[in-house]
Amino acid sequence: MANKPSNITAIVGAQWGDEGKGKITDFFAGEADFVVRFHGGNNAGHTVIVDGDIYKLHLIPSGVLYEHPVSVIGNGVVVDPAALIKEINYLRDKGVEPKLKISDRAHVIMPYHIEMDVALTKHQGSLAAGSTKRGIAPVYADKMYRHGIRIIDITESDIFREKLDKAFSFNQTLIKAFGHSSTLNKEEIFDQYIKYGETLKPYISDTSVDLYNAHKKGSAILFEGAQGISLDVDHGVYPHTTSSNTVAGHIASGTGVSFRDISRIIGVAKAYLSRVGQSPLPTELNGQEAETLRDKGSEYGTTTGRPRRVGWLDLVQVRQAVRTNGLTEIALTKLDILSGFSELPICHAYNVGGKQITEMPASLSQYRKAKPIYETLPGWGNLTSDMIDKGFKALPNTLQQYVKYIEDQVDCPITIISMGPQRHETIIR
Ligand code: GDP
Numbered sequence: 001m002a003n004k005p006s007n008i009t010a011i012v013g014a015q016w017g018d019e020g021k022g023k024i025t026d027f028f029a030g031e032a033d034f035v036v037r038f039h040g041g042n043n044a045g046h047t048v049i050v051d052g053d054i055y056k057l058h059l060i061p062s063g064v065l066y067e068h069p070v071s072v073i074g075n076g077v078v079v080d081p082a083a084l085i086k087e088i089n090y091l092r093d094k095g096v097e098p099k100l101k102i103s104d105r106a107h108v109i110m111p112y113h114i115e116m117d118v119a120l121t122k123h124q125g126s127l128a129a130g131s132t133k134r135g136i137a138p139v140y141a142d143k144m145y146r147h148g149i150r151i152i153d154i155t156e157s158d159i160f161r162e163k164l165d166k167a168f169s170f171n172q173t174l175i176k177a178f179g180h181s182s183t184l185n186k187e188e189i190f191d192q193y194i195k196y197g198e199t200l201k202p203y204i205s206d207t208s209v210d211l212y213n214a215h216k217k218g219s220a221i222l223f224e225g226a227q228g229i230s231l232d233v234d235h236g237v238y239p240h241t242t243s244s245n246t247v248a249g250h251i252a253s254g255t256g257v258s259f260r261d262i263s264r265i266i267g268v269a270k271a272y273l274s275r276v277g278q279s280p281l282p283t284e285l286n287g288q289e290a291e292t293l294r295d296k297g298s299e300y301g302t303t304t305g306r307p308r309r310v311g312w313l314d315l316v317q318v319r320q321a322v323r324t325n326g327l328t329e330i331a332l333t334k335l336d337i338l339s340g341f342s343e344l345p346i347c348h349a350y351n352v353g354g355k356q357i358t359e360m361p362a363s364l365s366q367y368r369k370a371k372p373i374y375e376t377l378p379g380w381g382n383l384t385s386d387m388i389d390k391g392f393k394a395l396p397n398t399l400q401q402y403v404k405y406i407e408d409q410v411d412c413p414i415t416i417i418s419m420g421p422q423r424h425e426t427i428i429r
């Protein structure tokens with residue numbers, strides 16, 4: 001069957017996040033036994049539409065809408081227990097009972113991380129990323145400082161108290177040093193998080209062992225990335241990034257499943273570009289052109305509701321995604337949104353101070369100066385559901401040309417074409 005995943009498949013973002021990973025994950029999840037998040041937290045917002053019903057997921061993998069697969073939150077994910085419990089209840093209200101496992105080693109987002117996130121963003125000013133204010137940078141920082149609190153800890157009151165004492169005072173000191181006042185009370189946090197621990201206990205497991213055993217038995221595992229390559233803390237446009245590695249190589253450390261076993265790595269790229277948050281954006285559109293594309297593509301954040309910045313497709317960015325992730329293929333989404341444009345510019349290189357470059361620069365100063373070099377391709381008219389049913393060859397020639405141009409530029413096959421938000425609006429080549 002065309003959409004049957006090989007044993008272990010990964011789906012990752014090839015741009016700035018919001019490429020449609022949720023839709024593509026859902027498309028493949030019906031054939032998977034486990035669908036697994038390996039990094040990030042509820043900064044992610046993945047929209048899945050099934051039979052006209054809209055589901056907005058932040059922490060629970062997009063496979064949850066099928067009855068069969070187990071949803072796994074790996075150790076590399078950072079978990080806000082209040083947000084997770086809210087999401088479990090949200091799904092229950094919609095008639096979905098999540099089959100969930102949470103890694104005992106996943107780090108916990110605490111209320112002081114959210115306060116710190118706000119303080120940090122103000123302090124960082126022009127170097128901020130425009131965070132989602134979900135506490136992501138501070139929780140990953142505490143993990144690296146080695147006074148972080150893991151899910152297992154909120155089920156063990158003695159060690160939790162010992163760790164909370166250290167982490168609370170550390171964060172309070174910093175928050176106050178930034179000139180912010182805090183109303184947080186350590187004892188209240190302790191009591192609240194012990195309650196969260198009791199609620200989440202049935203789901204907590206050593207998920208690395210679970211996945212290892214499942215893989216040995218031949219189970220199909222699907223990894224769902226969050227964010228995208230330009231938000232990767234190492235390979236992205238640092239410091240305008242998130243604080244985790246979004247790159248597929250992080251699956252191994254973020255779940256305890258060896259990368260040796262991953263056979264298929266699908267990068268999801270939107271046929272144009274969107275960005276929520278702060279950073280230079282070489283192909284950004286402004287004014288009426290931007291508004292038209294934003295409204296047509298409904299480009300408003302799933303997590304924060306912020307209007308997304310939009311621009312033309314940037315292949316310098318996608319080229320980096322192909323290389324660093326080792327993509328075996330690309331899923332190109334939202335081609336339907338580009339219908340009706342007479343011409344479609346695609347950026348294939350940057351001009352930086354008179355020099356042409358084809359790879360993402362490490363230098364923020366160069367990236368700020370980068371001017372897009374475009375190839376302009378002809379557009380196409382309206383697409384019909386009949387074309388989707390008949391497959392790729394029935395699509396307008398100019399659309400096929402657009403797809404082939406991308407493949408040539410980034411040296412990776414585009415095997416999945418998404419022409420609408422619903423499961424069936426998908427073409428496999
Ligand atoms: P994610 O974070 O990568 O999962 O992406 P989001 O869910 O935040 O944003 C993608 C949006 O585009 C969602 O509202 C999807 O329902 C929608 N979407 C995904 N693929 C397509 C497509 O091919 N066409 C259209 N029109 N919408 C799509």
Ligand code: IMO
Nearest residue numbers: 017018043044045129131132226227242276277
């Ligand atoms: P999904 O999984 C788009 C952006 C924020 C900000 C930067 C850092 O839906 O694709 P953070 O809160 O992580 O410290 O914010 O990263 N960002 C995203 N942008 N989609 C996401 O997730 C994002 N998660 C974080 O806007 O610029």
Ligand code: MG
Nearest residue numbers: 018045046302
């Ligand atoms: Mg999103």
